[in-house]
Amino acid sequence: MTPAIETSHLTKYYGKSRGIVDVDLTVEAGQIFGFLGPNGAGKSTTIRLLLDLIRPTSGSAKVLGMDARRDRLAIDRRVSYVPGELALYGELTGRQLLTYFGNLQGAVDGGYREKLIERLELDPTKKIKSLSRGNKQKVGLVAAFMIRPELLILDEPTAGLDPFIQLEFEHLCEEAREEGRTVFISSHQLPEVEHLCDRVGIIREGRLLAVESISALKDRALRKLEIDFGEPVPAEAFADVPGIRDLSIDDSTLRCTVMGSLDTLVKTAARYEVCNLRSVDTSLEEIFLAYYGAGEGSGEGAASSDAGKETSDAAA
Amino acid sequence: MLLRSVFGKTVRDLRWPTFWVALGMGGMTGYFAILFPTYKSIIDLNAILEKMGPAAKLMGASVGDASSLVGFLHIELFSMILPALIIAFAAGMASGFTAGEESRGTIDVLLSYPISRRRLVLEKAVAVTLACAVSAVVVWVMALGGAAASASPLPADKLAAALVMLVLLGLDFGAGALAISIFTGNRAASIGVAIALMVVMYLVDALAAIIDVFNNIRPLSLFRYYMGSDPLRNGLNLADVAVLSVVALFLLVVSLVAFERRDLAA
Structure with missing residues (x-):
């Protein structure tokens, strides 16, 4: 089956400033694909x-098997974009x-x-200029879905x-x-798309870092946890929990980040009196950290671990 | 109804600007045509022109011109005010074809539909040409109406010829503004440059009558082709029509090629 999107060494510089570099991205048809990256990473440039x-x-892109430059009109008949x-x-x-x-x-x-107007609760009689951002977005979404395109390209669609x-x-x-249609959604927030997408691609500083299934990504994701105990707890008890890092215990409150399964941590914590447990949403930056900062990722180049380092600097 | 195509949408966008420009130009022309006999009886216009001496030539007038409605319209309207209005209109609209859509951010969605960039510009260009032509027809009707009301002779065919030249001049500057807006992506700058060029070309053409240096560069001024052969008296000069048409088409083609090649502003 022809991929919905296939780029080869796709590179864009705006003068000297970096857009994207050497992006090889394949999106299979019939998927919901999340294109993730922080602001300025190159998502909109790629789109x-x-x-x-x-x-x-340099490089090239194919959409629905057609050349993005040469066959633009034929592509636009079958693709919609917000x-x-x-x-x-x-x-x-x-x-x-x-x-x-x-x-x-x-x-x-x-x-x-x-039907779409009804489902998205759009009031189509109002002038666009009087609409709120969300309502404008609804107009864009109705316009995109109403043509039943083979490929929907949605740039931060849920804002x-x-x-x-x-x-x-x-x-x-x-x-x-x-x-059987394909949906390509860009976002800078994983939680926004994680339950929707089959696969995600992660782009950072213009480079595609990885393409993963959501489940694989989540396995590697970092979770930030805070646990309030009813009593002071010894740090040693938690030091050996697999995947734990940044462990700090302040009297009876434990703070840490965990990569992968929480099973051992929860079982260890259960030996003490647990008053409260908070989990903070992992941001994309932290996923990058998990991916590349710890050196346990898919072994991308040096640029990737630099990226991780930067993130931890920023966090500190 | 009008929302069927880029052309239709552009006509829709242009309807009110066109209405006002047509009404302004037509109203002024009709007004002068009606009041011409009154002016003539109160003021000795030719005496004024005589006193002005060379300065009258700056207005494209010669002594004796003002004794007929044709000469009067030439001096009062066709030499400066009507060209300024139609140029401002055409340049203002054409500069927004792409730069306006880009600065508003609507071009991304628009060009995600199956419309080529070339067709986008061409459909808008046809719409502006139509708007200029409609304005000219309104001027023609109101001028002839005014002339009839005041029983002043005004040949319909010669007036039409002058208006054809007026529209062509407007389209030249419109195409120029379009080209500049496509190269710079800046709508305000393209209108500014077009208006500045209009002033310079006007002055070159006007000063050519009294200063030799300007006479040498007069062929560079589009005003030379616009009224140089006095279409209001002599009808169309096909060579002048050809020059103005070729300039407009050339600038349009340059715009299309440049727009086809470049990145669109985000």
Whole structure:
């Protein structure tokens, strides 16, 4: 089966400043793929190269098996896109805008469009300029889904959406996958996409660090934990817990980060009186740390461990 | 209805600006045409031109011109005000074709639909050309109406010829502003440069009548081709039409090629 996206040594410099470097990314068709990285890592640059909005310095990209540059129009007939900084024509109402975009695309199933408007609770009679960020985002999402594209490219799509609509959005993505379509979602927050995506690619400072299944990534993820005990606990009791690091015990409160399974830590803690246990969401930066800072990752180059070092410096 | 294509959307965007420009230009022309006999009876316009001496030539006027409505319109409107208005309109609109979409951030979504960059620019260019033409027709109708009301002779065909030249001049500067906006990505700068060029070209053309140096570089001024053969009296000069048309097409092609090649602003 032809991959939905396939880049080869894709590189983009803006003058001297780095966009992305040597990105080899393959996204199989029929998946929900998360494209993760901190702000400025090169996510939008990669996406804009796929859509031929900007041109690569070197390397090439294929979308649905077609050359991103040469076959742009054929690609655009089968792909839809919601940019991160979504800007729409403020003077139009939501419905007018959807009509316009539908006409530019060609045929649109009007019934499906109305269903989408209903599901995302969009008021299509309001002018775009009067809409909040989240409501504007809904217009963009309806426009993207209504054409039933083979590939959806969504750059930070859930920004500004309330939780209920976010859930509906996730259902739409899952339905698209069930119909064999591909969804490519960029995000700088793993928790936002981890339960949605089949696989994720991680990009940092313009380089693709890894492509992993979500479960493999989670196994390596760091969890930050704080445990309040009913009594002072000895540090030695926890020192040998596998995957534990940054262990500190302040009287009866234990703080640490753990990579991988929490099983041993929880069982060890259970020997004492546990009053409270807090787990802090792992940020992407910390996942990078887990991946590369500890040297237990997939053995990428020196650039990767540098990246980890930087993160721990920043944290300190 | 209009939201079927980029062309339609552009026409929709242009409807109010076009309405005001057409009304402004047409209203002024009609007003002068109606009031011309009154002016003529109150003020000896030719005497004023005579007193102005060489300065009258700066306005593109010769003594004796002001005794007819045709000469009066030439001095009062076609030499400066109408070109300034249509150039500001065409340059203002054309500079926004791509730079406007880029600075608003709408170009990313727009070009994720199956429209080539070339078609995007061409459809917008056709819409602006249409808007300029509609404005010219409004001027034509209102001027002829005013002339009829004041019983002043104004040949419809010669007036149409002058308006064709006016539209072509506007399109030249529109295409120029488009090219600059595509090279710089900066809408304000492209309007500014277009207006500055208009002023310089106007002055070169006007001063050519009294200063020799400017006479030598006069062919570089588009105003030379616009009114140089006095279309309001003589009708269309095909060579002048060709020059203005070729300039507009050349600048459009340059714009298309440049836009096709470059990165779009995020």
